[in-house]
Amino acid sequence: xxxxxxxxxxxxxxxxxxxxxxxxxxxxxxxxxxxxxxxxxxxxxxxxxxxxxxxxxxxxxxxxxxxxxxxxxxxxxxxxxxxxxxxxxxxxxxxxxxxxxxxxxxxxxxxxxxxxxxxxxxxxxxxxxxxxxxxxxxxxxxxxxxxxxxxxxxxxxxxxxxxxxxxxxxxxxxxxxxxxxxxxxxxxxxxxxxxxxxxxxxxxxxxxxxxxxxxxxxxxxxxxxxxxxxxxxxxxxxxxxx
Amino acid sequence: xxxxxxxxxxxxxxxxxxxxxxxxxxxxxxxxxxxxxxxxxxxxxxxxxxxxxxxxxxxxxxxxxxxxxxxxxxxxxxxxxxxxxxxxxxxxxxxxxxxxxxxxxxxxxxxxxxxxxxxxxxxxxxxxxxxxxxxxxxxxxxxxxxxxxxxxxxxxxxxxxxxxxxxxxxxxxxxxxxxxxxxxxxxxxxxxxxxxxxxxxxxxxxxxxxxxxxxxxxxxxxxxxxxxxxxxxxxxxxxxxxxxxxxxxxxxxxxxxxxxxxxxxxxxxxxxxxxxxxxxxxxxxxxxxxxxxxxxxxxxxxxxxxxxxxxxxxxxxxxxxxxxxxxxxxxxxxxxxxxxxxxxxxxxxxxxxxxxxxxxxxxxxxxxxxxxxxxxxxxxxxxxxxxxxxxxxxxx
Ligand SMILES: Nc1ncnc2c1ncn2[C@@H]1O[C@H](COP(=O)(O)OP(=O)(O)OP(=O)(O)O)[C@@H](O)[C@H]1O
Ligand SMILES: [Mg+2]
Numbered sequence: 001x002x003x004x005x006x007x008x009x010x011x012x013x014x015x016x017x018x019x020x021x022x023x024x025x026x027x028x029x030x031x032x033x034x035x036x037x038x039x040x041x042x043x044x045x046x047x048x049x050x051x052x053x054x055x056x057x058x059x060x061x062x063x064x065x066x067x068x069x070x071x072x073x074x075x076x077x078x079x080x081x082x083x084x085x086x087x088x089x090x091x092x093x094x095x096x097x098x099x100x101x102x103x104x105x106x107x108x109x110x111x112x113x114x115x116x117x118x119x120x121x122x123x124x125x126x127x128x129x130x131x132x133x134x135x136x137x138x139x140x141x142x143x144x145x146x147x148x149x150x151x152x153x154x155x156x157x158x159x160x161x162x163x164x165x166x167x168x169x170x171x172x173x174x175x176x177x178x179x180x181x182x183x184x185x186x187x188x189x190x191x192x193x194x195x196x197x198x199x200x201x202x203x204x205x206x207x208x209x210x211x212x213x214x215x216x217x218x219x220x221x222x223x224x225x226x227x228x229x230x231x232x233x234x235x236x237x238x239x240x241x242x
Numbered sequence: 243x244x245x246x247x248x249x250x251x252x253x254x255x256x257x258x259x260x261x262x263x264x265x266x267x268x269x270x271x272x273x274x275x276x277x278x279x280x281x282x283x284x285x286x287x288x289x290x291x292x293x294x295x296x297x298x299x300x301x302x303x304x305x306x307x308x309x310x311x312x313x314x315x316x317x318x319x320x321x322x323x324x325x326x327x328x329x330x331x332x333x334x335x336x337x338x339x340x341x342x343x344x345x346x347x348x349x350x351x352x353x354x355x356x357x358x359x360x361x362x363x364x365x366x367x368x369x370x371x372x373x374x375x376x377x378x379x380x381x382x383x384x385x386x387x388x389x390x391x392x393x394x395x396x397x398x399x400x401x402x403x404x405x406x407x408x409x410x411x412x413x414x415x416x417x418x419x420x421x422x423x424x425x426x427x428x429x430x431x432x433x434x435x436x437x438x439x440x441x442x443x444x445x446x447x448x449x450x451x452x453x454x455x456x457x458x459x460x461x462x463x464x465x466x467x468x469x470x471x472x473x474x475x476x477x478x479x480x481x482x483x484x485x486x487x488x489x490x491x492x493x494x495x496x497x498x499x500x501x502x503x504x505x506x507x508x509x510x511x512x513x514x515x516x517x518x519x520x521x522x523x524x525x526x527x528x529x530x531x532x533x534x535x536x537x538x539x540x541x542x543x544x545x546x547x548x549x550x551x552x553x554x555x556x557x558x559x560x561x562x563x564x565x566x567x568x569x570x571x572x573x574x575x576x577x578x579x580x581x582x583x584x585x586x587x588x589x590x591x592x593x594x595x596x597x598x599x600x601x602x603x604x605x606x607x608x609x610x611x612x613x614x615x616x617x618x619x620x621x622x623x624x625x626x627x628x629x630x631x632x633x634x635x636x637x638x
Contacts, residue, residue, distance in 0.1 A: 053636045062552055062633040083556060089632075090554025097635060101549040105253020110246055117243040118555045174636045 008071075009170065009202030010036040010059050015068035017054050017225075028054040029065070030225040041196040041203040041215060043234075046222035052206045053174055055222070059204065060093055060172050061085040073169050073202075090119055094163030096192075098175035100155045102147040108158050109134060109143035115166040126165075133161045137191065153184035160191060171195065173205040177212055189215040243555070247563035248570060250543065257542070258571070261535040265575020265612055266582065268528020272521050273583035273600065273608040278590075279517035280604065281597030283491075285432035286507045287500035290487055292428040292437070293333065293353070293362040295460035296469045298485040298499050299476055306503035308432075310335055310457035317482060321459055324479040326467040331356035333458040334445040340438070341414040344393050349435040352415070354445025354455070361460045364439060369409050370424025375441050382424035383407060387436020415448040430597070432507070473497055492603070528615045532575070536568060536619035540626050545635070552632040557624070564623045572616030576609055 017029040028051045036042045044052045057063035058070055061077050064085075070077040073092060080088065094115070095101075102111045109130050116126035134143050137157040139150075147155050156176060163171055173192065177185030189205075189212045196203040196217075205216070213219060213234045221229045252258060284291075289307045290298075299321055301311035321330045334354030339347045355362040355375075363372050364382065374380055383391070391413070392406040407413075412421045420438070428437055440448065446455045461484070463472040473484035485499035493501065508514050540547070547560060587598040 057633040057636060060552070062631070062635070086551075086554050086556050088554075089552065093554070095549070095552055095635070097549070101545060101635060103250060103543070103546045105250045105543075106246060107249075110249060114243075114246065114550060115553050117246060118550065118553060118559065123245060 007037045007039075008035060009038045009040075009073055010034065010204065011069075011071045012055070012059055013069050015055070015058055015065045015070065017051070017058065017063065017065055027225055029058070032068070032222075032226045034059070034220060034227055036202050036204055037218075038199045038202055039197060040217040041193050041205060043213060043216040043219045044204065044206045044222060045208070045210075045213070045219055046228075048208075050222045051225040052222055054225075056172055056174055056204065056206050059170075060095070061088050090115070091166075092168050092170055094166070094168040094171045096156070096159050096163045096171070096173040096176045098178055100147070100152075100159045100179070102155055102158055102162075104146065104148050106146075107144050108139065108147055108150070111147060111158060112143075112162045112165050114162060115168075119166060130161070130165055133165045134158075137161045151184075152180050153188060156180060156184075156188050157191070160188070160195075164195060169201055171201065171203045173203065175207055175209070176205060177207065177209050182211055185209065185212055243559055243563060244566045247566045250546075250563075251539075251567045251570060254539065254542075257535060257539050261532055261539065261571045262575045262578060264528060264531025264535055265572055265615065266578035267531070268524045268615065269576045269579025269608050269612050270582045270586075271524030271527065271579075272611060273580055273604055274586055275517055275520040275524060276604045276607070277583065277587055277598050277600040279513070279521075280599040280601060282432065282513065282517075283504055283507060284489075284599050285430060285597055287489060287503040288429050288431035289335065290489055290500040290503070292364060293355075293460065294365065295331075295333075295361060295487055296463055297461040297472050297476070298487060299330070299459040299461055299480075300457075300483045300485065300499075302481065302483045304483055306506040307499050308503065312454035313456040313459065313482070314454060315456055317456065317480065318459060320480045321461060321476060321482070324472075324476050326464050326472050326475055328462040328464045329359060329361075330459050330461045331359045331361035332442045332456050333362050333460050334442055334449075334455045335457045336445075336449055336455075337435070338415055338449060340391070340420070341417075342391060342393065343411070343413060348391050350387070350391075350415075350438045351431065351435055352445055352448060353437055353439045354442040354448075355439060356460075357441040357443065361462075364426035364428050364437075366427040368425050368427055372424070374423035375439070377423065379419045379421050379444075380423040380440070381420040382426050382439040383422055384426050384428045384437040386430060387438065388422075388425055390436050416450050418448055420448070470497065525611055525615070528612065529618060532571070532615050533619045533622060536571070536616075537622055537626070539567075540564070540623035544627065544630060547627045548630045548632060549635045551627070551630070552635040557628050560627055561620075561624045564620045564627070565617075568616040568620035568623070569613060572613050576612040579612070580605055580608060 012034040015029050015032045019026040019028055032055060046052055058065050112130040112134060113126040137160055139157055147158055177188055192203055193215045216234045219231045219234050220227050287307055301313055303311050318330060318332055336352050337349055338352050340350045341347055360372050388407040392404040394402055395405050397403040407422055409422050412419055463469055469486040476484040485497055488498040489500040491501045491504045587600055590598045
């Protein structure tokens with residue numbers, strides 16, 4: 001094993017995804033190769049419809065590719081059945097969505113507890129751990145309120161707390177800031193970047209929002225269903241887009 | 243996770259209220275209609291309740307208590323000679339016209355009881371004494387009948403009103419006078435008019451031409467002989483039909499005249515059909531409203547269920563969440579509906595109209611059906627959630 005193997009968190013190679021019927025086929029990913037390292041925050045950027053969300057779904061194990069291999073923290077995902085994929089997500093993944101996806105009829109803390117309860121943790125333990133992480137994202141005192149009573153930025157913090165409460169190695173964020181204003185988005189990204197600073201963790205963020213590109217360690221550009229370029233210095237990319 | 247499932251359910255008050263209304267309404271409709279049905283059907287064997295006797299003997303062709311086929315007077319002696327009979331008393335029942343003092347005719351149920359034993363006499367007399375029936379030309383009328391047979395007068399406020407018959411009033415049956423010496427309280431019957439009690443011998447007079455007047459024989463077993471045993475002996479010894487007075491219509495082992503009567507009406511009238519329709523209606527309304535509301539609850543939460551799925555919850559967990567939600571709503575809805583049915587029933591019993599018999603079995607059946615509705619709703623929700631793919635959480 002090469003020393004590099006220890007630094008790789010996610011590796012996808014030769015991934016194909018097609019949608020629709022034969023006559024009416026959409027090629028979402030075509031021979032896509034992607035790598036993310038441990039301890040980094042990598043961004044997936046590109047024009048609308050280029051396949052960012054699709055690639056994210058593949059490495060999250062919610063979409064099974066027609067061709068190619070996917071490996072996340074040493075675990076091969078291709079070839080796993082639905083139940084194994086579900087169990088994999090339960091243990092290894094945290095999700096942050098564009099539209100937060102917080103359950104409006106539950107309190108803030110109950111939302112955060114969901115991943116732990118899904119893992120079968122006792123209610124009291126889940127409650128205590130959730131309280132601690134709510135504190136960490138700066139929402140102490142709001143845990144018993146409803147998510148709808150919070151601002152967009154605060155709601156996204158709740159979502160981040162929920163994504164991290166079970167300490168998953170891979171954090172996946174699809175457009176985490178697009179529903180937020182610039183300052184709020186910046187604060188959220190700072191929080192996410194700080195969280196990525198661990199060899200046990202990797203953060204993959206899909207974004208359109210060039211205002212947050214500077215938070216990335218590396219940026220992978222996508223075009224027509226594949227990674228076209230990986231930029232090591234985000235400032236370079238900022239320049240090309242401005 | 244189930245605690246959260248419940249909080250999800252209770253978090254949406256408006257939906258919950260709708261859901262509970264649907265479930266409660268169908269529980270109410272099913273329980274209430276079935277209870278009224280069994281109430282009305284219990285009227286069919288009213289004589290079994292009013293005329294308290296351990297064993298009834300009838301013609302072998304008799305199928306139900308309202309359809310007497312007269313026996314010979316000599317049959318009484320034959321029954322009395324059967325081993326284990328303590329005593330046997332004659333009973334006459336018939337429908338006859340009574341001519342009221344104002345000239346109107348009323349259909350009455352004439353009940354002739356044995357003047358020696360008074361077997362079959364009403365349990366409760368609100369006025370008079372049963373022994374007064376031994377005086378000439380006397381009858382005892384039931385309370386409800388007394389009101390029904392009363393004469394119309396003009397009240398102090400100028401409005402017409404009915405004056406119930408009272409002790410001392412008279413009417414005629416086949417030109418023979420009947421003088422009221424008592425008022426009794428008995429249960430109402432499905433067929434026939436007011437109950438008019440008199441002695442067996444006088445009933446023979448009132449029915450003039452009738453050649454045979456012995457409708458039933460009421461028999462008391464000797465100590466240590468069970469009614470069922472005695473029935474066997476009477477049937478073997480006389481060839482007549484003998485019945486127990488058991489009124490529990492589900493007691494299949496018993497040769498109960500009440501149960502036979504119940505099932506005779508069940509198979510020979512349209513009553514079960516019309517009530518069955520109402521009960522089915524309750525079921526369908528329940529399924530429609532509850533299923534629909536629960537479905538829209540699931541739809542509203544679909545993207546959250548999808549997110550929960552993406553976060554790694556298997557369909558097993560989600561199915562159990564939906565079952566917890568549906569069954570909790572079902573339990574509460576049943577409680578509300580059954581409670582309301584009981585309340586309405588109590589009010590109806592107080593008013594005396596219409597009859598209301600809520601067997602525990604009715605509550606159990608309603609309970610099972612409401613949970614069935616919940617089950618169907620949950621299954622629909624589970625199918626819906628199982629069809630969303632977890633990848634959809636990233637969309638929109
Ligand atoms: N479930 C699906 N069924 C059919 N086509 C799909 C499906 N999901 C994605 N596609 C198609 O696959 C292509 C890639 O979609 P994808 O959502 O990955 O793009 P994206 O880069 O995330 O775009 P955006 O920036 O607008 O979110 C698009 O052409 C899209 O229409
Ligand atoms: Mg997308």
